[in-house]
Each structure stands twice: as C-alpha cells, then as structure tokens.
C-alpha cells in the first residue's frame with residue numbers, strides 16, 4: 001500500500017454557507033486524512049499512488065438496515081457482505097434506521113463503513129414486519145424508546161403508522177401524548193428520533209411530538225412540508241422503497257381494499273410529495289431502505305430517482321453526500337478531515353449516473369476499491 005494517495009482531482013470538497021460547491025484542484029491522503037498541502041513526504045521518496053478523477057466526500061445511506069434480511073436478523077457473515085456491498089458503491093457512512101441484530105462489532109472493522117445505529121425498531125404490537133421490531137403498547141413506549149436510545153448511536157427508530165386491520169387502512173400507531181413523551185425521553189438521552197410514516201394523518205402528530213426526522217413521508221403535502229421546514233424536520237424519501245407501494249396495494253387488495261386504494265393514491269403522489277419538501281426548503285437525505293426486501297448497494301438508484309422527480313443533481317448529491325454528512329455529524333473533505341471519499345470518472349453535477357461506476361473508493365485513508 002502506498003504511503004500517500006495523490007488525488008489528481010478535481011475535488012468537490014464541500015458546500016459553503018451559500019450552497020456553492022467548493023472545488024479544489026487536487027488533494028492528498030496522508031495518515032488517513034485529507035490535505036491540500038502537498039506533503040513533504042511525497043517528494044521525499046515515499047511511495048505515492050496516483051488516482052485520477054472527480055472526488056466526492058463518501059456517500060451516506062441514511063436508511064439502510066445492516067444486519068436485517070427478509071426474514072429478520074441475519075448472521076455476521078451476511079451483515080458483513082451487506083456492508084461491503086454498500087461500501088463498494090461509495091457508501092461510507094450508514095445510519096441503519098433500525099436493526100434487530102447486534103452490529104456493534106462493525107465499529108472494530110476498519111474496512112467497513114462507519115455505522116450509526118438506531119437500536120431496534122420500536123413498533124406497536126402486531127403493527128410491523130414480524131420479528132423485526134421491539135413491539136410494545138403505548139404505555140411502554142417511553143421506557144422502550146429510552147432503552148433503544150441507550151443501545152444505539154444517537155438515533156431511535158419508531159414505526160409511526162402501519163395498517164390497522166380493524167380500520168382496514170393505514171393509521172397512526174401512537175397517541176400523540178405518548179409519542180411526545182417518548183421523543184422528549186430520547187432527547188434527554190442525547191438521541192434523535194426518526195419515524196417511519198406513510199400516511200398524511202400521522203404528520204401533525206409527528207410535528208406536535210417534535211420528531212426530528214421522517215422516513216418515507218409519502219403523506220407530505222405543501223402545508224405539512226412548510227411546517228416540517230419551519231420545525232427543522234429532515235426527510236428521507238426512500239423512493240426506491242416507495243416505488244413498491246403498488247405491490248403492497250395488490251397484496252392487500254382482497255382483505256383491505258381501502259388500504260389498497262390509499263397506497264395507490266400515495267404512490268401516485270410520491271413525486272409531488274418530494275417536490276413539496278424541496279419547495280418548502282426541507283433538507284432531504286438519501287436512504288435506500290436496503291435490508292428487508294430490498295438488496296444493498298442501491299444508493300445510485302436512489303440518487304437517480306431523486307433527480308427523476310425533479311431535484312437538481314447538486315440537490316440530490318447534497319442529500320447523498322455533503323448535506324447528509326453534515327446532518328449526521330460527519331465532515332466533508334475539509335483540510336484534515338478523515339479521508340472517506342469516492343472517485344468518479346466524470347463530474348456528477350453534470351450527470352449523477354456516474355455514481356454507478358466509481359473508479360476508486362477510499363475509506364479511512366485506505367483505497368478499498370480501485
């Protein structure tokens with residue numbers, strides 16, 4: 001392995017306060033960190049690896065279940081393969097959005113992406129995918145959320161709405177009073193709360209309860225988007241997942257026709273719901289929802305889908321890189337930042353499709369792909 005990596009650039013280092021992308025001509029990776037000062041070592045006989053291409057700070061998948069498969073928790077070898085697949089697409093920071101497996105060991109594996117765990121999903125009894133969540137009734141929501149806040153890395157995942165079989169439609173899972181107390185309890189533990197939500201009906205409760213982040217949020221409309229923006233709520237649209245709503249509708253049609261019609265309506269409105277968020281100024285995060293039914297390694301699909309519904313390439317890249325990293329407490333490629341980055345064959349601001357074929361991936365200063 002070379003002592004120094006010379007990134008010949010250009011380097012899309014960060015977004016500045018005005019939203020402009022700061023572009024540097026070239027950079028070096030030295031002792032795991034990025035530097036823009038040509039290191040003396042590079043001219044003192046140390047081996048230098050030259051890497052050609054456009055450099056972007058490592059991608060984020062903000063909704064990615066490492067350790068979870070279609071049938072519940074998976075073994076360590078499977079979880080490792082999931083994380084490697086994400087890493088090789090340039091995803092170097094994952095917020096897991098809930099996992100029933102204990103994946104703390106990932107922190108000790110320097111070749112795997114950095115992982116922010118949310119503990120186990122907190123779900124209402126019999127109102128989520130079987131075998132995944134910690135299923136409780138409202139009176140136990142506060143204690144369960146507190147426990148998961150302590151188990152995770154600063155995030156708790158709550159399932160906010162799901163089909164109510166008695167009603168035959170989506171319905172909020174929690175009384176707003178209990179949800180409000182649970183969010184306060186998580187905040188007291190220093191954790192933020194993100195909530196799974198499909199339905200329009202749930203969003204006022206999430207706003208009232210002070211939930212930090214919304215997953216899917218297909219029920220968004222201009223009014224709720226404006227309120228979310230004002231409250232600093234961040235949204236992970238997971239378009240790769242919500243594209244499947246027609247399948248969910250078909251599967252539920254015979255027993256739950258009202259639910260099926262609702263899911264079709266939400267499906268039809270999903271491009272506009274994302275545009276409503278953008279127009280209101282809500283920060284978006286790229287999340288693939290890999291790990292239940294969906295495979296890992298789909299980050300480029302999600303970025304492409306966001307552009308497909310109307311984001312500019314820079315807006316979509318911000319949701320996948322600069323902005324998402326900042327929101328989750330990771331640096332971009334400022335001087336001295338950890339060298340977590342990917343190298344692309346062309347400028348992704350011209351066409352995000354280049355994310356599908358990174359020429360190199362550097363994690364903690366080591367070339368892990370390329």
Ligand SMILES: [Zn+2]
Pocket residue numbers: 063065097289
């Ligand atoms: Zn999920």
